[in-house]
Amino acid sequence: MNARPTERAALVTLVCFAVSMIDGFDTLMLSFVAPLISHALQIDHASLGRVFGAGFIGTVIGSIAAGPAADRFGRKPTLVVALAITGLxxxxxxxxxxxxxxxxxxxxxxxxxxxxxxxxxxxxxxxxSPRQRSSLVILMFIGFPLGAVVGGAISAALMTRFGWQIVFAMGGSFALAMLIPVVWLIPAREVPFASRAQGHAKLGAILAAGRAAPAFALWCGVLASMIVSGFLVSFIPTILNINGVPPARAALGAVVLNVGAIVGALALSWVVRRREPFRPVAASFVGGALLTGALGLLIGVGDTLFGMLFLVGAFLVGGQLTFPAIASRLFPAAVRASGVGWTMAIGRLGSIIGPMIGGLMLAHQVALDRLFVFAGLLALLAASGVALASVWGRGAQMASDREPGAAAPLVAADGKH
Known part of the structure; x- marks a missing residue:
């Protein structure tokens, strides 16, 4: 096999991985500097919450709008505009x-x-290549939580010395600097004009050719899983603290979740090199549901709790990092960016809903065992959505069986491709 296409794919994946890291850092940077900004600008908690909400709403709209734009005007131009807006x-x-x-x-x-x-x-x-597609997209998206972890560490080291402004200055500069490798190294491969004309914007085109049922099943799974992870990432430190864990140690809970997510996503990327991604991800969510339900019984039980948090991150949060890869399999080239955009927008909506539901349940003093059982049930709903997307997607017009050079359906009868 000629090595040059493989090397080119690896280089492009590396550039996209770097974009994903910067996006993760820029999306979550406000969390790192919120206490400093609140003090420096005299912003109360309610106003700070509206600042958080404004950013999250922008990402939801951006995800929905960028997909059709990428399908109509090209992936590379859309990415350049997105990075420029983010940076500036x-x-x-x-x-x-x-x-x-x-x-x-x-x-x-x-x-x-x-x-x-x-x-x-x-x-x-x-x-x-079709065989590498799912694993490479998963590896690319691991950059998002990794960017948050690395960016958080850098922010913690610099912001107390140079002020909260240094964090925004870094994030914006990194995004603008990323324009150089994007422009020079990413090829300007485009969808044929006829395909762009029929699939560039409308939801009906995204759901055409039998994709409606599997897409809605997947989106329900995405929403459920992101509600759970949004709640866990936002409130695990608070829950640990009110149950006797010191604040500095409680803050490690969210870090452990994210580290587990990275490890879990890496493991899944290895698995899906040999299988289609749907069933391994559904199985991962089932494991995450059981672990999340058990987590409520371990709050305040020392180091065992952190081991469980790592496993929950690996099975549950790691599983949700595969959603761009699954969406890339589900939607063909003509509407692929639009399909991924809708999938990610629904996921970001879940990450907004999760903290709201969790905050209400904590405010009403719902018992921890019930709260985590509820979270586990949502994880089971996520598993069901992914599994149904696999079953209902077998007869649909999917990416792998309608693109040039690919002959196998999305999910063959034996589950392999």
């Missing part, structure tokens, strides 16, 4: 002097942050 608006946050200003800047910047993932998922998928 993140840099502008350095000049913010009030909560409304910061909220507006985060909302517009969120359009770019949300708009980056659909084109990079499509670019990675289309530069890979």
């Amino acid at each position: 608006l993140t840099l502008a946050c350095v000049l913010a002097s009030s909560a409304p200003q910061l909220a507006l800047l985060r909302f517009i910047g969120g359009l770019g942050m949300g708009g980056a993932i659909p084109p990079v998922a499509a670019i990675t998928a289309e530069c890979a």
